[in-house]
Amino acid sequence: MNITKLFKPFLASALLTVGLAGCGAADNSSEGEKSAEEPKKAENQVVNVYTARHYEADEEVYKKFTEETGIKVNVVKGEAEELIERLKREGESTQADLFITVDGGVLANAKNNDILQPVKSDIIDKNVPANLRDADDNWIGMSTRARVIVYSKDRVKPEDLSTYEALTDEKWKGKVLARSSTSLYNQSLLASFIELNGEEKAEQWAQGIVNNFARQPDGGDRDQAKAIAAGVGDVAIMNTYYVGLLVNSEDPEEKKVGESIGVFFPNQETNGTHVNISGIGLTKHSKNPENATKLIEYMTGVEAQEYLSAHNFEFPVNQEAKKPELLQSWGDFKMQELNFDTLGEHNHKAIEIFNKTGWK
Structure with missing residues (x-):
C-alpha cells in the first residue's frame, strides 16, 4: 500500500x-x-x-x-x-x-x-x-500480520534459512525478491531494524538485499510469490496473510502458487519476526x-x-x-518486541535509507 x-x-x-x-x-x-x-x-x-x-x-x-x-x-x-x-x-x-x-x-x-x-x-x-x-x-x-521469508519448496530447504540479515549473504545473490520501497510494509520492516539495530546496520541490511535482488522490485506481495513459482527468484519477503489468500484462492493458478511456497519465521534465535x-x-x-x-x-x-x-x-x-488450520500449521513463533509508535518515528529515515541504497 x-x-x-x-x-x-x-x-x-x-x-x-x-x-x-x-x-x-x-x-x-x-x-x-x-x-x-x-x-x-x-x-x-x-x-x-x-x-x-x-x-x-x-x-x-x-x-x-x-x-x-x-x-x-x-x-x-x-x-x-x-x-x-x-x-x-x-x-x-x-x-x-x-x-x-x-x-x-x-x-x-x-x-x-x-x-x-x-x-x-x-x-x-x-x-x-x-x-x-x-x-x-x-x-x-x-x-496482526507477520512479515516473513517465503521460499520455494522445490529449491530451498527451511534449514537453509535463519534471519533477515542472512538474506544478504553471497549465496542468495540473484535470488531475493521484494516489493518496492514505497510499500508501507517494507518501510515499517526497515523502521523496526532501525529501532532494534541502529541506522548503520539497517542501511547495511538494505544494501545487502539490493545487491541480492533477483530483479528490480515489481508488484505486490502476491507477485513476489508468483515470481518464486516462475523461477525468477528463490526467496521473498512477504506478509503471511497473502500466502493464506493464495492457498485459498478460487483461481487454480494462484492456489498452485500458494501450495508451492513455504513460510519461514526468521530471527527466532535473536529479536524475533517482524509483526x-x-x-x-x-x-x-x-x-x-x-x-x-x-x-x-x-x-x-x-x-x-x-x-x-x-x-x-x-x-x-x-x-x-x-486460528484457522493453515495458520496453525505454521506453528507458533517469537515476534519482535517493540513499541509500534517507533515505526512511525523511523519512517522518514527508512525511506531515506531505501533511496540511498537504490531500493526502488
Whole structure:
C-alpha cells in the first residue's frame, strides 16, 4: 500500500455521500431492529467508520454487528493518509466515529495528529493484550500480520534459512525478491531494524538485499510469490496473510502458487519476526462514542476475531480466538518486541535509507 498516493477530493466526496447517506435514515430503519437491551434513541443507532482496510471480511463483520445490535455501520473507504488529512480538515464537524488502518506507524501518525481520543473499556482490555494496544488507549489492535521469508519448496530447504540479515549473504545473490520501497510494509520492516539495530546496520541490511535482488522490485506481495513459482527468484519477503489468500484462492493458478511456497519465521534465535498491526481508534470528535466503543468491543471479541482470521488469514489479537488450520500449521513463533509508535518515528529515515541504497 502506497500512503503517498494523491488524494482525489471529488472521489472522496462521493464516497462520503454514499457511505454516510444512511445516517439520517437510521431513525426509521432501527425501529424493527431493537436489541435485547433497552432501546436507545433512534438517532444514536449508527456508527460511522473511516477505514483504510478494504476487505470483504471486515464488511461481513460489520453486518453481523448490525444484526446483533441494531446499530448501523456506515463506511467510508480511502487511503490512510487521505483519511487522516480529512479528519484534520473536518475537525469538530466530522461524522466519523472510528478510524481503522493497517500499520503501527500510521496509527502513531493518527495519534500524533490529534484526531483520536482514548477508549476506556474493560471488555477491550480483556480482549486485547496491552502490547497490542496504544499505551494511551488511542488505538486498539484488531489483527496482526507477520512479515516473513517465503521460499520455494522445490529449491530451498527451511534449514537453509535463519534471519533477515542472512538474506544478504553471497549465496542468495540473484535470488531475493521484494516489493518496492514505497510499500508501507517494507518501510515499517526497515523502521523496526532501525529501532532494534541502529541506522548503520539497517542501511547495511538494505544494501545487502539490493545487491541480492533477483530483479528490480515489481508488484505486490502476491507477485513476489508468483515470481518464486516462475523461477525468477528463490526467496521473498512477504506478509503471511497473502500466502493464506493464495492457498485459498478460487483461481487454480494462484492456489498452485500458494501450495508451492513455504513460510519461514526468521530471527527466532535473536529479536524475533517482524509483526505489524491493524488497528482501530475512536475519533476525537466522535458523535456516537458509545456505539463506536461497542463496535471495537465486538471486532476484538472471539467470534469476530475468528471470522477475520479464517477469511483474511491474519493473526487474531484476542488470545482466546482459534486460528484457522493453515495458520496453525505454521506453528507458533517469537515476534519482535517493540513499541509500534517507533515505526512511525523511523519512517522518514527508512525511506531515506531505501533511496540511498537504490531500493526502488
